[in-house]
Amino acid sequence: MQDDFCSIAVLVSGGGSNLQSILDHIQQGHINANIACVISSNPNAYSLVRAKQANIPTHVIEHTRYASREAFDQELVRTLEVYNIKLIVLAGFMRVLSNTFITAYPGRILNIHPSLLPKFPGLHTHQRVLEANETEHGCSVHFVTANLDQGPLVIQAKVPVKTTDNTERLAARVLEKEHIIYPLAVKWFSQNKLICLDNAIYFDNEPLSTHIILTTKHEIELQ
Numbered sequence: 493m494q495d496d497f498c499s500i501a502v503l504v505s506g507g508g509s510n511l512q513s514i515l516d517h518i519q520q521g522h523i524n525a526n527i528a529c530v531i532s533s534n535p536n537a538y539s540l541v542r543a544k545q546a547n548i549p550t551h552v553i554e555h556t557r558y559a560s561r562e563a564f565d566q567e568l569v570r571t572l573e574v575y576n577i578k579l580i581v582l583a584g585f586m587r588v589l590s591n592t593f594i595t596a597y598p599g600r601i602l603n604i605h606p607s608l609l610p611k612f613p614g615l616h617t618h619q620r621v622l623e624a625n626e627t628e629h630g631c632s633v634h635f636v637t638a639n640l641d642q643g644p645l646v647i648q649a650k651v652p653v654k655t656t657d658n659t660e661r662l663a664a665r666v667l668e669k670e671h672i673i674y675p676l677a678v679k680w681f682s683q684n685k686l687i688c689l690d691n692a693i694y695f696d697n698e699p700l701s702t703h704i705i706l707t708t709k710h711e712i713e714l715q
């Protein structure tokens with residue numbers, strides 16, 4: 493394996509549709525990378541079934557078994573040591589990471605969040621968007637820093653909020669976009685097109701002053 497090859501660890505807690513979309517694009521040859529392992533904070537996560545079906549090594553690390561956030565994060569770092577990981581992908585991983593983990597992978601942790609950050613950080617984003625009568629919603633991929641949902645933004649996809657929407661319909665429309673922007677960001681990172689240094693993003697070797705908004709032009713890149 494080349495040094496430059498993008499070996500990925502995916503951290504999950506739930507269903508794993510984002511894990512699956514990245515995996516599908518790797519298997520179809522659209523992303524030149526490898527998912528070296530999947531770590532779940534939840535022993536019952538369907539993500540684990542998806543990983544096993546794809547013969548990806550899995551680990552379950554339950555936070556309830558650790559006395560502190562740091563101890564949990566140290567176990568994550570220890571588990572990942574045997575893999576030569578270039579990129580950490582948080583895909584519905586519902587734990588806040590401490591500096592113990594973040595400093596082990598500087599500029600190399602991506603997260604997807606179901607809102608147009610900086611709007612609606614945290615939980616229950618779809619419900620809060622409906623309650624706030626927003627006309628637009630979406631999802632964001634960003635690099636992870638010590639501040640929850642506040643790391644530098646890479647790409648967002650927008651969806652209109654319809655008067656007929658409920659939480660489920662809106663979430664489904666956003667998730668469809670997540671399945672495009674996350675593989676795209678992973679692809680760009682694996683190509684060294686997307687780099688994060690000292691909390692600043694570089695895209696095609698130029699500072700990225702404003703994050704990217706998904707257009708059909710980008711969707712073609714994912715082929």
Ligand code: GAR
Pocket residue numbers: 505506507508509510511583584585586604605606614631667670
């Ligand atoms: C996704 O909607 C993702 O954006 C969200 O969890 C869901 C996981 O779905 N992540 C967060 O809320 C993180 N703050 P998946 O397990 O089907 O990929």
